[in-house]
Amino acid sequence: LVDLAGHTAHNRLPLFSWRPAPVQATWLGFFASTGVPEIDFVIADETGVPAAHTKNFSEAVRYLPDTRLCFTAPGSDSDIQPGPLPALANGHVTFGCFQNMTKLNDGVLALWGKVFSALPDAKLRLQSKQMGDAALRGEMRDRLARHGIDPSRVMLTGPSSRSVYLAAHQEVDVMLDSFPYGGGTTTCESLWMGVPTITLAGDTMLSRQGASLLTCAGLADWVAGSEENYVERVQAHCADLPRLAALRDGLRAQVLASPLFDAPRFAGHLQDLLQSLWQERGAPGGPMDQRASASASRSGGPGIDASS
Secondary structure, X not given: OEEOOOOOOOOOHHHHOOOOOOOOEEOOOOOOOOOOOOOOEEEEOOOOOOHHHHHHOOOEEEEOOOOOOOOOOOOOOOOOOOOOOHHHHHOOOEEEEOOOHHHOOHHHHHHHHHHHHXXXXXXXXXXXXXXXXXXXXXXXXXXXXXOOOOHHHEEEEOOOOHHHHHHHHHHOOEEEOXXXXXXXXXXXXXXXXXXXXXXXXXXXXXXXXXHHHHHHOOOHHHEEOOHHHHHHHHHHHHHOHHHHHHHHHHHHHHHHOOHXXXXXXXXXXXXXXXXXXXXXXXXXXXXXXXXXXXXXXXHOOOOOXXXX
16 A cells, blocks of 8 residues: 655545555655654655665665656647757846745745856746736745845746746756755756756755756756755856757757656556565565464464464
C-alpha cells in the first residue's frame, strides 16, 4: 500500500496505522518523513535524499535509480519551440520565475537582490496566477524594491492559457529557483522549453527537489551548494552567452533523452522497486511473515501445536 499524500490535506495516514497491507510505503506527494511507524519505506532518489540524510526519516529510505519522479512532455503544444536565446537580441539577460508566488519568501528575494546587484542590466519576469491581482502585484513590487530590485526591471504577468504560458519561456534566458520550496512541474516545463534553472540545494528532500531534477537532466552544474555559490553560478553562466545559447538550442533534445522524461523507463524502475520491497518485507519468510507466525504461535493459531 503506497501513500501519495503524506501530511497534506485530505490524507489517509490514519488508515496506515491499522496496517491493512503487509508492506507500506510513502512516495511522491510529500517531501519529508511521515513519522508513521507502520509505514515501512519512503521512495526517493539519491540526490534528493543523500545517504547522510536518511537519519531524518522514520521510514527506511529506498532509492529509485535515476529520479523519484518523471515528467511527460506536453503533447498538444509540441509545436511551440524554445526559440533563440533572448539575451543575444536584447543585450541583457532576462531571468524568470513562473512558480506560485507563495514560494518567494524574503530569503529568496534577498538572494535575488544580490543577483541583480551583480548583473545591473538584467531583467526579471514573474508569472503566476497571483500576479493577475492588482493588489498582489503592488505588494510584490514593494517587496522587490525592499530587496534592491527596481520594479522598473520587472515584468509581472498573470495567468494565461497553457500554450501562451509555454511560449512565454521564449522571452526568458534563465529561471531562478525558489527555496526551500523549489519548482517541480515548472522546472520540467522550463527545461522542455530550453530554459535552464539555477537552484539551491538544501538539506531536506523538499529543498533538494530542484537538484534532483537538474542532475537527472544532466545539468548538475546548475545546482548551487550555498547562497554565495548561487550568485556565482548565475554570474558564470550568464557571462558566456554563446555557451548559454548552445545549451538552449539542444536542451529539449537533451532532456527528452534523459531519464527525467522517460516514462516507460521510470515505470519499469518503479515496478522493480515495489517488487523488491515486497521481497524485503512482505514475502514468505520476510519480517511481516515472521511477525504473523510469531503471533499465531503465541495464540495457538492454525498449524501450531499449542501443547508442545
